Amino acid sequence: MIRIGIVGYGNLGKSCESLIKRSDDMELFGIFTRRDLKEDKFYLLDDINDYKDDIDVLILCGSSDKDILIQAPKLIENFNTVDSFDTHKKIYDYYKEMDKLAKDNKKTALISTGWDPGLFSLIRTYAESVLEDGNTYTFWGKGISQGHSAAVRSIDGIADASQYTIPKEDYIEKVKNGENLEFKAEDAHVREVFAVAKEGYDLKELEKEIKSIPNYFDKYETSVHFISQDELNRNHKGMPHGGRVIRSGKSANNNLSTIEFRLDLDSNPDFTAAVDLAYARAIYRFNKEEKYGAYTVLDIAPKYLSKKDYDKLLKENI
Amino acid sequence: MIRIGIVGYGNLGKSCESLIKRSDDMELFGIFTRRDLKEDKFYLLDDINDYKDDIDVLILCGSSDKDILIQAPKLIENFNTVDSFDTHKKIYDYYKEMDKLAKDNKKTALISTGWDPGLFSLIRTYAESVLEDGNTYTFWGKGISQGHSAAVRSIDGIADASQYTIPKEDYIEKVKNGENLEFKAEDAHVREVFAVAKEGYDLKELEKEIKSIPNYFDKYETSVHFISQDELNRNHKGMPHGGRVIRSGKSANNNLSTIEFRLDLDSNPDFTAAVDLAYARAIYRFNKEEKYGAYTVLDIAPKYLSKKDYDKLLKENI
Numbered sequence: 345m346i347r348i349g350i351v352g353y354g355n356l357g358k359s360c361e362s363l364i365k366r367s368d369d370m371e372l373f374g375i376f377t378r379r380d381l382k383e384d385k386f387y388l389l390d391d392i393n394d395y396k397d398d399i400d401v402l403i404l405c406g407s408s409d410k411d412i413l414i415q416a417p418k419l420i421e422n423f424n425t426v427d428s429f430d431t432h433k434k435i436y437d438y439y440k441e442m443d444k445l446a447k448d449n450k451k452t453a454l455i456s457t458g459w460d461p462g463l464f465s466l467i468r469t470y471a472e473s474v475l476e477d478g479n480t481y482t483f484w485g486k487g488i489s490q491g492h493s494a495a496v497r498s499i500d501g502i503a504d505a506s507q508y509t510i511p512k513e514d515y516i517e518k519v520k521n522g523e524n525l526e527f528k529a530e531d532a533h534v535r536e537v538f539a540v541a542k543e544g545y546d547l548k549e550l551e552k553e554i555k556s557i558p559n560y561f562d563k564y565e566t567s568v569h570f571i572s573q574d575e576l577n578r579n580h581k582g583m584p585h586g587g588r589v590i591r592s593g594k595s596a597n598n599n600l601s602t603i604e605f606r607l608d609l610d611s612n613p614d615f616t617a618a619v620d621l622a623y624a625r626a627i628y629r630f631n632k633e634e635k636y637g638a639y640t641v642l643d644i645a646p647k648y649l650s651k652k653d654y655d656k657l658l659k660e661n662i
Numbered sequence: 663m664i665r666i667g668i669v670g671y672g673n674l675g676k677s678c679e680s681l682i683k684r685s686d687d688m689e690l691f692g693i694f695t696r697r698d699l700k701e702d703k704f705y706l707l708d709d710i711n712d713y714k715d716d717i718d719v720l721i722l723c724g725s726s727d728k729d730i731l732i733q734a735p736k737l738i739e740n741f742n743t744v745d746s747f748d749t750h751k752k753i754y755d756y757y758k759e760m761d762k763l764a765k766d767n768k769k770t771a772l773i774s775t776g777w778d779p780g781l782f783s784l785i786r787t788y789a790e791s792v793l794e795d796g797n798t799y800t801f802w803g804k805g806i807s808q809g810h811s812a813a814v815r816s817i818d819g820i821a822d823a824s825q826y827t828i829p830k831e832d833y834i835e836k837v838k839n840g841e842n843l844e845f846k847a848e849d850a851h852v853r854e855v856f857a858v859a860k861e862g863y864d865l866k867e868l869e870k871e872i873k874s875i876p877n878y879f880d881k882y883e884t885s886v887h888f889i890s891q892d893e894l895n896r897n898h899k900g901m902p903h904g905g906r907v908i909r910s911g912k913s914a915n916n917n918l919s920t921i922e923f924r925l926d927l928d929s930n931p932d933f934t935a936a937v938d939l940a941y942a943r944a945i946y947r948f949n950k951e952e953k954y955g956a957y958t959v960l961d962i963a964p965k966y967l968s969k970k971d972y973d974k975l976l977k978e979n980i
Contacts, residue, residue, distance in 0.1 A: 362914030366795065436976050456980055463788065465980045466964045467923075470781065472979075473940045473967035474933075477684065520926070595936060596680030599928035605785075606924070608838070610917035615792075618913060622791045642968075642975055646784045647960040649791035657960055658754050661790075662774055662783045 346628050347398060348621070349423070350375045351389065351415060352405035355583065356428070359617035360403050369651055370621065373399050389415075396422040400631075401624040403427075403617075413438065420445045420453050424631050426624045428458035428616055435461070443638035452631040453638040457623045458616040459607055460484070464589050466641045467605040471591035475601055478593020481519045483511035483532060487585025487612065495560045496537055499553055501545035504573060506580035508536040511588070522592045522600045530563040537568045538580045585612035622649045664946045665716060666939070667741070668693045669707065669733060670723035673901065674746070677935035678721050687969055688939065691717050707733075714740040718949075719942040721745075721935075731756065738763045738771050742949050744942045746776035746934055753779070761956035770949040771956040775941045776934040777925055778802070782907050784959045785923040789909035793919055796911020799837045801829035801850060805903025805930065813878045814855055817871055819863035822891055824898040826854040829906070840910045840918045848881040855886045856898045903930035940967040 348370050350357045357375060364372045376389040387395070402419055404412050404427040412429045419425055420442060429438055435456055442453045456462065460482065468480050489509045496505035515532040518525055541550055551568045555561050586609045592602040609615045623641070626648035630639065647657060666688050668675045675693060682690045693699075694707040705713070720737055722730050722745035730747045737743055738760060747756055753774055764771045774780065778800065786798050807827045814823035833850040836843055859868055869886045873879050904927045910920040927933045941959070944966035948957065965975060 359914060366914060432980070435980050436973070439976055461980045463792070466788075469964040469968055469975065469979045470784075470940075473943075473964075473969070474781070474936045476936075476969075595929060595932035596677060596684060597929065597932060599932050600926075601928065601933045601936070602924075602926040604922075604924040604926075606920075606922040608918075608920040608922075610919065611913060611915065614913035614915060614917050615919045618792045618794075618919070625791075640976065640980055642965040642972075642979065643963050645961050645963045646787040646791075650787055650960075651791070651794075654960075655754070657787065658757055658958065661787045661960065662750070662753050662779045662958055 346370045347373045347400045349373050349399040349402045353377050355613035357405035359613040363617050393422050400628050403620050420451050421449050424452045424627055426454045426620050429456045439638050447637045450636050452627050454623045454627045455638055457641050458619050462619050467589045471603045475591055475593035478591050480591040482589050484587040485509040485511050488583055492560050495557050496554055501542050501550050503540040503542045505539040510534050519590050520602050535564045535566040538571055540573045540576050541570050583612045585609050664688045665691045665718045667691050667717040667720045669720055671695050673931035675723035677931040681935050711740055718946050721938050738769050739767050742770045742945055744772045744938050747774045757956050765955045768954050770945050772941045772945045773956055775959055776937050780937050785907045789921045793909055793911035796909050798909040800907050802905040803827035803829050806901055810878050813875050814872055819860050819868050821858040821860045822894055823857040828852050837908050838920050853882045853884040856889055858891045858894055859888050901930045903927050
């Protein structure tokens, strides 16, 4: 059994917890949080080094910038780690830092997994390596963006809000048909906001304010619906998400090939947790094979994720 | 530059040839065939060992049972090889044989790549490793099946024929919605035959004969259209194909996740060649790293397929 520790108890930490309970090759050692929750299986993060011999892999479930960037370089001294660090601009520096620390301590870190970055990253790599002469496009949604929902909620006068990111179907059709489009994410997606206004605020003004939030909304086609808290709770409090990676290109004789990878997820954190745990299995094996350092999904051969032995994979999966 | 040799000059060999011409990190050393074609770049297969120092990787482009099973165990003594061996029942034994021979000779073999087996194999492995509690389904088509077309042509009274394999959309919808279906390939696909009858044969009888060819058609919902040779040549002589791997499953909280990988290919051999060449790059690197033996797509980390160096992958693909 692979002994897993969870760091952080937000949505992702909770999803990891329930998934490990159903696993037959992993067991939950405990969940580490900043506050002492005084419950079975919960530990203070400050005490984590006391348990370094009891845990094979830690799953870091905090936020990228506020938690992982700070926690991971310390934790890697005593633990193998898996994280879903997703601040794209900082991945390169974060990788270099973790690679050095992990090697120094004979530990193994898998950084930036999940579905994007993660499965989408490896699909982009397979697709462009196979179809050299082509273009890769990533679409997100339909799904709830936590960051954008929070940005709306931060407006004075907004009591609560959920934001959907929705890809434009006509863009998807065009790139699947091999049209060589150049566009930015804001051209190919629309944003739909469901918001609850506080009493006494002007809805037209609030709508204007939402649509002009820089980076989050100002460049996007955005629609805003004001609804009751009841309706928001009933219909828009799930965490669905998904997306597609599409690459189309021409082969030697001008024949078109289209590769599409698509995810439709009722629960974004549940699926991210599932990916994290599969990679925890891989990183556990890497460490046993004395492969120390930091890795990404691009370094891991598919067989490392599977519970099946190689003979079974040959017979059932090839 | 990676120096490639092609063994066999059918559809796949020709697609490899045109693709290598457009590559900037591979060059074609030559094409090896049984008959002496007396042209530049063509060599007799019997003389291939004379060129063992001039070729980095051989792509085996013959048929699985008649060519590859016989050629590969000899060629691996002097060459690194990539093949698309696709006789599922024999893959395990073929792997074991090639693994031993390759190790004995310090060579590297990548067996059974292409798209199925190949990319579909690795998607099946990723998908089931991530979504443990679910079902994987593979659909093929819409596309031309060479084997089934040949089976129709072998009937006395048939001058020419093309056969399309077509997946049933309602099965696809159901499995994407998480319905836990159990079915065989013959339930989920229909076969459509376009045939040219020879003069003097009874069309009703021919249709009956086609529909009762064992294994190929007898268990399938099959439709037969008799058309002119002109129309067959004009509309049904391409080699389109494709398919989908779909896995859907429930996560801890009964939330549904659906993973779909889909290929739509104007030319089956062009795309298979593209996959073979990406894996030729990987196997070239494996051999340089002294990774000897036989491998499948499940052993190869995504980064090995890419022309980009790792820093660039970190910055652009993650």
